[in-house]
Amino acid sequence: MDLKAYKNVYVFAEQRDGVIQPVAYELLGKARELADDLGEKVVALLLGHQVREKAASLVEMGADEVIVADSPELKDYLTEQYAQVLYQIITANKPNIVLYGATTIGRDLAPRLASRLRTGLTADCTRLEIAEKENEPGEKEFRMTRPAFGGNLMATIICPNNRPQMSTVRPGVMQKREKETGRKGTVTDFQPQFDRSKFKVKLIGKVKNNAANADITAAKVLVSGGRGVHDKAGFDKLQGLADCLGGMVASSRAMVDAGVMDHAYQVGQTGKTVRPDLYVACGISGAIQHLAGMEESGYIVAINKDKFAPIFSVADLGIVGDLHKIVPMLTERLKKEMAE
Amino acid sequence: MNIIVCIKQVPDTTEIKIDPVKGTLIREGVPSIMNPDDKGGLELALRMKDMYGANVTVITMGPPQADLILREALAMGADRAILLTDRKFAGADTLATSYALAGAIKTMDYDLIIAGRQAIDGDTAQVGPEMAEHLGLPQVSYVVDAQLTDHHSLMVKKEDEECVQTLEVEGKCVLTVLASAYQARYMSVSGIMEAYSREVEIWTADKIEVEEEKLGLKGSPTKVFRSYPKALKTPGELHEVSEEEAVELIVSKLKEKHII
Structure with a gap:
């Protein structure tokens, strides 16, 4: 050659x-x-x-x-x-x-x-x-x-x-x-x-996946949840914060596998690679596969109960604490901030 | 119907840790498993066997210890197991791997070939489509379901970023399957007992239809120039404070960074 x-x-x-x-x-x-x-x-x-x-x-x-x-x-x-x-x-x-x-x-x-x-x-x-x-x-x-x-x-x-x-x-x-x-x-x-x-393969039809409109790669702010979020109600809290910051919610693989979130929202090796200006990781332990999909984000805030969680190794600001208390309080505080 | 399922033994990469001091991979104690997408593919084959009756052959290329996942596949319900193993295959990239697998499959009778979408150690998703090309067969990747139609074509569902596509495939083909498509069955107790007395066929390069210079390292267009552990980011600040203080901290940082 x-x-x-x-x-x-x-x-x-x-x-x-x-x-x-x-x-x-x-x-x-x-x-x-x-x-x-x-x-x-x-x-x-x-x-x-x-x-x-x-x-x-x-x-x-x-x-x-x-x-x-x-x-x-x-x-x-x-x-x-x-x-x-x-x-x-x-x-x-x-x-x-x-x-x-x-x-x-x-x-x-x-x-x-x-x-x-x-x-x-x-x-x-x-x-x-x-x-x-x-x-x-x-x-x-x-x-x-x-x-x-x-x-x-x-x-x-x-x-x-x-x-x-x-x-x-x-x-x-x-x-x-x-x-x-x-x-x-x-x-x-x-x-x-x-x-x-x-030509042996014929396209018969396409059905849009409901979650497909969720292009988390385009969001400037992502509030992302892992196992610590527990359930849908937990993600509602994250959604409140995301709405307040003009962002979207995203998810770790754990919550997709658990059926709580759709795959379209998944960040990481088998999900999407994201680099928003702000990534708020809530209750995400930070498996290497997850980190690979988000560590290029502009500013990373992590909230986790476990101070040894690997997510803190990539976070710019790490908070050891309960997201279920902090996220709603933060949302209220930011709403006030924005109103001023 | 004869179905061939390509499977791979992989280290469970979710269990790999980095030595925080040396920055190297800690591989000891990391279990070897059947690649999850391949297991999804095997489950699809076994479901087709349950529905239509089929003969399911599993094949893997790897070192002798890959025998373990073949026996797992037998215990799940596969009928025949082939281990493709030879020093001549060593150092193969995806092109040389797919070529060897295709060379083995060419000597067999089959109606359908199933593989996993990608393996968790390499994450390339290339071996399935490359093998399909070597065999001159059509492919459908990212498959979440497949069923036979009345007129013996295959109706396949494929998931892309936005849609679930329905595709009809005429004749033999290669499907690459997602692990999330099916909950794989457990090995049956009698299956496990039996799996260890059943034969795993050992095939070397001489047994398959290949040209030797296209195998292994020699047959691989890509070479690893270097590999290194990912550079660790310097961690930022970590605070263990009250919720009120935490909120104030976050707000002040977001202001400082002009995010709000």
């Missing part, structure tokens, strides 16, 4: 129902940095039906070029349809790096492609960087860092002899750039050739 023939940083610009997902913009921000370090271009891949007009927003957020594949076959995400198109684009254009959001779509599509392309894929990266190779000064290397062992260990992965180098990144981890209105870029149309004999 001629590694030098592979150039540019590609981003799979995920859309759902024609709406570009925030993670695509976050990836463009990171891709821009990587491409600048390499002296290469940022190319966004936009697949869907009647989505071409969205290409401009990808340019404004950092892409130099947008390749659009527009077809009724691509209206809803289906693995094989999308994999065929991306495989054709990637083999024709030879990208150096391809980034995907670590969403249910990206984590379904990227491994399928990695296997078809026989290349490496690194999942759920939290850091991506271009560094100088240790034994070859002047030679650059793409390094992908991710948590392993449930967040207990960080591993930096390289893909030295295969191209493209691919990774998925969880939503909320990378920072998007400021929108640059009027930024110039090219938009190229790609005509996919479908092998329909391989």
Whole structure:
């Protein structure tokens, strides 16, 4: 494989129902940095039906070029349809790096492609960087860092002899750039050739999950509850505080497994990664899997009865005490504060 | 119907602790378990066996001690167990792992392949889809339910961030299942007694359809450049005070940080 023939940083610009997902913009921000370090271009891949007009927003957020594949076959995400198109684009254009959001779509599509392309894929990266190779000064290397062992260990992965180098990144981890209105870029149309004999999966229907509107990753303030909250009534107290601060409630895995909260509210390794300005952890002991999902928050307040709870190791302000008393009192106090 | 379930033995990562002084992982005393999503997948297979009648084969790739989870699967109700073990598989990343599993499955008769969505030690969710591609089969990931239809297709429910999707799959396929989909059954007492006298088949690289250079470390495009314990954050202030004082403290800090 001629590694030098592979150039540019590609981003799979995920859309759902024609709406570009925030993670695509976050990836463009990171891709821009990587491409600048390499002296290469940022190319966004936009697949869907009647989505071409969205290409401009990808340019404004950092892409130099947008390749659009527009077809009724691509209206809803289906693995094989999308994999065929991306495989054709990637083999024709030879990208150096391809980034995907670590969403249910990206984590379904990227491994399928990695296997078809026989290349490496690194999942759920939290850091991506271009560094100088240790034994070859002047030679650059793409390094992908991710948590392993449930967040207990960080591993930096390289893909030295295969191209493209691919990774998925969880939503909320990378920072998007400021929108640059009027930024110039090219938009190229790609005509996919479908092998329909391989289409074995048909979408019959979709039912919105009620809790799905709860996008805790977008909240500026999260009041999050764990085992110490006990039950629904306990979460009502947290909701009161969240309302008062203009935020949302979130949950640890324990309360999701107990059936008290829906999975959509779960923070952590098997839930969502969040970085609100304020994270109030109530009755959460702080398993490493939970910490992995919230420790990048701007300011962390933890309230827990157990002064040895691991949550205090990441809290900026730790309070040893009973959340069931403190949370309602704090809510009342803040209401007064705001009224003044 | 023949169902193959891919399972993995993993350290129970919720039990791993960090040595606060050295900052290293404490692995001693951490139990090895059947990966939770794989157990969900096995439960789906066993439910299909209960409903439609099926032959359930469990397969794992790993060191000889992975025998333990295969016997657990037999005790839960699996019919056949295969341990894929060979030094040639060592150091495999997800691509080489999925290639070896696919190489073993190619030699078998099957109608459906089930795997867990992801393993709790690696959390990649890549082996299932990569294996499906090696086998040239369609895949559905994040599965929470699957049922046979009257015309022998499969009706599958998949959970994404916003919706539950219903998908119809024609022919053989690979499903990757969430642990939360099913409460896995316990091993039966007679199953446990029997599981230790039953045969676990040991398969090496010679027994399966693979090219040796695509196995193990050699066949892995990704390499671990370095690994390290996560940097510990410097803890902030910890206060053990009355509730009134706690409230005042929080309010003053939030003001100081311009959050309110």
